[in-house]
Amino acid sequence: MCGNALAARCVHLPTQRNGRPLILDKPRLAVPPLVPPREMSLFLDLDGTLLDLVDDPGSVVADASLRGLLTRVTERLDGRVAIVSGRSIAQMDAILGPLAHELAISGSHGSEHRWQGIAAHPVRPPALDEAHARLRDFADAHAGVRVEDKSYGVALHYRTAPTIEPEVRTLAAELAEALNLQFQPGKMMAELRLPGGDKGKAVRMLMGRAPMAGTRPFFLGDDDTDEPGFVAARDLGGAGILVGSRTVTAALYALPDPASVHDWLARITA
Numbered sequence: 001m002c003g004n005a006l007a008a009r010c011v012h013l014p015t016q017r018n019g020r021p022l023i024l025d026k027p028r029l030a031v032p033p034l035v036p037p038r039e040m041s042l043f044l045d046l047d048g049t050l051l052d053l054v055d056d057p058g059s060v061v062a063d064a065s066l067r068g069l070l071t072r073v074t075e076r077l078d079g080r081v082a083i084v085s086g087r088s089i090a091q092m093d094a095i096l097g098p099l100a101h102e103l104a105i106s107g108s109h110g111s112e113h114r115w116q117g118i119a120a121h122p123v124r125p126p127a128l129d130e131a132h133a134r135l136r137d138f139a140d141a142h143a144g145v146r147v148e149d150k151s152y153g154v155a156l157h158y159r160t161a162p163t164i165e166p167e168v169r170t171l172a173a174e175l176a177e178a179l180n181l182q183f184q185p186g187k188m189m190a191e192l193r194l195p196g197g198d199k200g201k202a203v204r205m206l207m208g209r210a211p212m213a214g215t216r217p218f219f220l221g222d223d224d225t226d227e228p229g230f231v232a233a234r235d236l237g238g239a240g241i242l243v244g245s246r247t248v249t250a251a252l253y254a255l256p257d258p259a260s261v262h263d264w265l266a267r268i269t270a
């Protein structure tokens with residue numbers, strides 16, 4: 001039945017095949033509409049959304065073209081642009097350069113924030129040091145596994161050793177339980193992080209303040225950690241825009257990849 005709040009994604013599809021329920025492996029989401037810039041605020045995830053995923057998370061840098069695009073979008077939206085990432089703010093400063101100080105920045109999965117000269121940084125849990133040591137031991141014993149140390153988290157990456165995923169996830173879940181940290185699964189990575197923050201909370205906080213208050217939030221992201229951002233955007237009159245495909249998502253629209261995100265952003269500035 002079409003006619004609810006999710007009508008934008010409602011299409012009439014067959015629900016049975018050979019008398020059995022048909023399970024679709026991908027949601028069929030529409031391309032996002034072009035909302036008048038004066039009505040919108042933008043919340044942008046970094047890895048997998050603005051930037052293509054690569055093997056080494058430490059090698060990621062926004063090139064001049066992306067920095068220029070983000071500058072133009074920010075001008076067009078009178079400053080209503082935030083980067084909301086699982087990266088730490090320190091990492092985003094390195095990836096984005098001076099531009100990071102012109103944008104609203106929410107890092108570490110909604111745990112730390114910086115905007116208009118005001119910064120909010122929680123206390124780093126000492127348990128992260130123990131988590132780091134345990135993950136480092138694991139990485140040293142398994143080829144192709146990398147450790148990423150962040151302000152409020154530590155992650156194991158296995159993009160070049162994908163068959164090790166079950167072992168990594170089991171270890172991360174056990175350590176999270178033992179050390180009172182949050183297990184954050186990601187794409188080819190598992191992270192232990194400061195509990196409590198999420199990207200939805202970041203969206204709600206920023207949308208409560210000028211200049212974003214009173215506009216419609218649109219959140220672009222590709223990963224588990226972006227789902228609370230999609231929910232918050234939808235609740236506040238905007239929408240989540242999934243980058244790529246997922247079986248279950250709160251996003252109402254989709255774009256296939258970072259290149260199409262860049263094209264969509266460029267159309268906003270036109």
Ligand SMILES: O=P(O)(O)OC[C@H]1O[C@H](O[C@H]2O[C@H](CO)[C@@H](O)[C@H](O)[C@H]2O)[C@H](O)[C@@H](O)[C@@H]1O
Binds near residue numbers: 056085191
């Ligand atoms: O919230 P995001 O901005 O999407 O950050 C999520 C995580 O992204 C990074 O990991 C991912 O990108 C890496 C570089 O392309 C890739 O190697 C890895 O497989 C991906 O999971 C980042 O390293 C993490 O800290 C972020 O939490």
